[in-house]
Amino acid sequence: MEKEKKQAKTKMEVKEDVTKKDGENQETEELRTSKKQDGETEEESEETYEKKRIYIDEEESPRSVLEIHISGSESDHSSSSSSSFGSSSLDEKSAAIERGLGNKDGQVVQWKNLFGQIKKRSVRRFSIVPLLWVGQDFSKKSGRRKLGRNRGSEENLDCGDMIVPKPSWRNFSFEELVEATDNFSPDKMIGKGGHAEVYKGRLSDGQIVAVKKITKQEKNDDDRAGDFLSELGIIAHINHPNAAKLIGFSADGGLHLVLQFSPHGSLASVLHGSAENLEWKIRFKVAMGVAEGLHYLHCDCPRRIIHRDITASNILLTEGYEPQISDFGLAKWLPEKWAHHVVSPIEGTFGYMAPEYFMHGIVHEKTDVFAFGVLLLELITGRRAVDSSRQSLVMWAKPLLEKNNAKELADPLLGDKYDGVEMKRAMFTASICIHHLPSLRPNMKRVVQLLRGEKEPLEMKQKSMGGRALLLDACDLEDYSCTTYLKDLNRHMELVME
Numbered sequence: 001m002e003k004e005k006k007q008a009k010t011k012m013e014v015k016e017d018v019t020k021k022d023g024e025n026q027e028t029e030e031l032r033t034s035k036k037q038d039g040e041t042e043e044e045s046e047e048t049y050e051k052k053r054i055y056i057d058e059e060e061s062p063r064s065v066l067e068i069h070i071s072g073s074e075s076d077h078s079s080s081s082s083s084s085f086g087s088s089s090l091d092e093k094s095a096a097i098e099r100g101l102g103n104k105d106g107q108v109v110q111w112k113n114l115f116g117q118i119k120k121r122s123v124r125r126f127s128i129v130p131l132l133w134v135g136q137d138f139s140k141k142s143g144r145r146k147l148g149r150n151r152g153s154e155e156n157l158d159c160g161d162m163i164v165p166k167p168s169w170r171n172f173s174f175e176e177l178v179e180a181t182d183n184f185s186p187d188k189m190i191g192k193g194g195h196a197e198v199y200k201g202r203l204s205d206g207q208i209v210a211v212k213k214i215t216k217q218e219k220n221d222d223d224r225a226g227d228f229l230s231e232l233g234i235i236a237h238i239n240h241p242n243a244a245k246l247i248g249f250s251a252d253g254g255l256h257l258v259l260q261f262s263p264h265g266s267l268a269s270v271l272h273g274s275a276e277n278l279e280w281k282i283r284f285k286v287a288m289g290v291a292e293g294l295h296y297l298h299c300d301c302p303r304r305i306i307h308r309d310i311t312a313s314n315i316l317l318t319e320g321y322e323p324q325i326s327d328f329g330l331a332k333w334l335p336e337k338w339a340h341h342v343v344s345p346i347e348g349t350f351g352y353m354a355p356e357y358f359m360h361g362i363v364h365e366k367t368d369v370f371a372f373g374v375l376l377l378e379l380i381t382g383r384r385a386v387d388s389s390r391q392s393l394v395m396w397a398k399p400l401l402e403k404n405n406a407k408e409l410a411d412p413l414l415g416d417k418y419d420g421v422e423m424k425r426a427m428f429t430a431s432i433c434i435h436h437l438p439s440l441r442p443n444m445k446r447v448v449q450l451l452r453g454e455k456e457p458l459e460m461k462q463k464s465m466g467g468r469a470l471l472l473d474a475c476d477l478e479d480y481s482c483t484t485y486l487k488d489l490n491r492h493m494e495l496v497m498e
C-alpha cells in the first residue's frame with residue numbers, strides 16, 4: 001500500500017499571517033500585463049529580449065496571466081476564475097467551468113443542474129450524466145467545433161434537435177463507492193494529499209479504480225463544491241495518454257472522483273519512497289511523457305489549461321511506467337485576453353514554485369515550465385524538490401548545471417548507467433526551464449523538441465562538447481540577479497517554514 005506524505009503546500013494564508021506581522025500588504029497584487037503578454041517584465045526592451053532569447057526558439061504564448069478581471073465586461077467573455085481565487089463566488093466558478101466546457105445552451109443548462117444539485121446538497125443521485133459535450137470546443141474565436149473528443153463515446157444521445165455523443169464517465173452512487181472500497185477501509189487507502197484521500201477500489205464489473213474522496217475541511221461547502229466542480233470540469237475536458245483519466249464522479253454522500261488506477265502510484269513514491277531504483281530509460285520516458293502531457297494542456301486541448309501544481313506526487317505511473325499528469329485541483333483555464341488582474345491566494349507546492357509566482361502571484365504557462373524543470377532535476381538527481389534540511393533542489397543544482405557537471409548531478413543510484421546524450425539534453429532543458437525570468441524559459445513545445453534532440457541550439461551543442469555556456473548567463477545580464485533571486489527564495493522559504 002502506498003501512503004505518502006506530500007510536501008508542504010505553501011499558501012497565501014501562510015504568507016498573510018506573516019505579512020501582517022511585517023506590516024506589509026502582499027495579500028493582493030494588481031499587476032499589469034506586459035507588452036509581450038508572457039510574463040516578460042515591462043522594462044525589458046525589445047533588443048535585450050532578442051539578445052537573450054538566442055536559444056529559445058519558440059513562439060511566445062499569446063496569453064499569459066490568470067487573474068480575476070476587475071474591469072467588468074471582458075471577464076464575461078474571457079475570464080476563467082476558479083476555485084482558488086479567493087474572491088470568486090461559487091456561481092462565478094460554475095460560470096467559468098461552463099465556459100470551459102462549451103458555450104451551447106444545452107450544455108450550460110445541464111452543467112448548471114449538476115452545480116445546483118451539489119450546491120443545495122439536496123442531491124441523492126444523478127440519474128443523468130450532466131457532462132454532455134465536454135471535451136468539445138465551441139470556441140467563438142476559432143469558429144471551429146471539435147467533435148469526438150469524448151473518450152469512448154460509442155453511443156449517441158438524442159436531445160431533440162441534436163444528436164450528441166454519450167460521454168463514457170459515470171455518475172456513481174455513494175453505495176457503489178462504499179462497496180468498491182470496502183467502506184473506504186484504511187487498508188484501501190493508496191494516497192493522501194492536502195485535499196483528498198485516495199482509495200483503491202474494485203467496481204462491480206471488476207474494474208480497478210482510484211476513488212478520490214475530497215476531504216478538504218478548512219473551506220466552506222460552497223468553496224469545496226466549487227473546487228470539486230473545477231477539478232471535475234477540467235479532468236473531464238482533457239484527453240491525452242499523459243493525463244489522468246476520469247471514469248466517473250459522485251456527489252452523493254460526499255464529493256468523489258473516480259479515476260483510472262495507476263498501479264505504480266506516484267513518481268514521488270517510486271523515486272523517493274521505495275527501494276526500487278528507477279532506471280534511466282524509465283526516468284527519461286517519464287520526462288518525455290510529462291513534457292508531452294503539459295504541451296497538450298498548454299496548447300492542444302480544446303480549451304487550454306495551466307496545471308499550477310506539477311510535482312512528483314502529481315505524476316502517476318501506469319503499468320508500463322507511462323506518466324500521467326494528475327491532480328487538477330489547482331488547474332486553471334487559460335483566459336483569452338486580459339488587461340488587469342489580481343491573483344490570490346498563492347497556492348502550490350514549495351520547491352516547484354517559480355519566483356514570479358511566489359513573489360507576485362503571476363501565473364502563466366511558464367510557471368508550469370519552471371515546475372517541470374524542477375521535476376526534471378528530481379529525475380536526474382534522485383533528490384527531492386526540497387530536502388530534509390530544507391535545501392532547494394534548484395539552488396543546489398544551479399552551479400552544477402552551470403558547470404555542466406553530469407557526474408555530480410546524476411543520481412548516485414544510477415552509477416554510470418545512463419545515456420549520456422539524453423542526460424545532457426535533460427540537464428540543458430532543466431537549466432533553461434528553471435530560469436528565474438519567465439521570458440527566458442522555453443515553452444512546452446520547445447521543451448519537447450529539446451528532449452527529443454530536435455533543433456538543438458548552439459549553446460546545447462557547446463555544452464554537449466563539454467564546454468561551459470558561452471552565449472549568456474542571464475544572471476549577469478539582469479537587474480534581477482541571482483543574488484536577488486536567492487534572497488527572494490530564502491525569504492519565501494522563511495515565510496513558509498515559520
Ligand SMILES: Nc1ncnc2c1ncn2[C@@H]1O[C@H](COP(=O)(O)OP(=O)(O)OP(=O)(O)O)[C@@H](O)[C@H]1O
Nearest residue numbers: 191192193194195196198210260261262266313327
Ligand atoms: N489514479 C490514481 N492511482 C493511484 N494512486 C493515486 C491515483 N490518484 C492519486 N493517487 C495517489 O494519491 C495521492 C494524492 O492524490 P492527489 O494528489 O490527487 O490528492 P490531493 O489531495 O488533491 O493532493 P494535493 O495535496 O496536491 O492537493 C497521489 O500523490 C498518489 O500517490
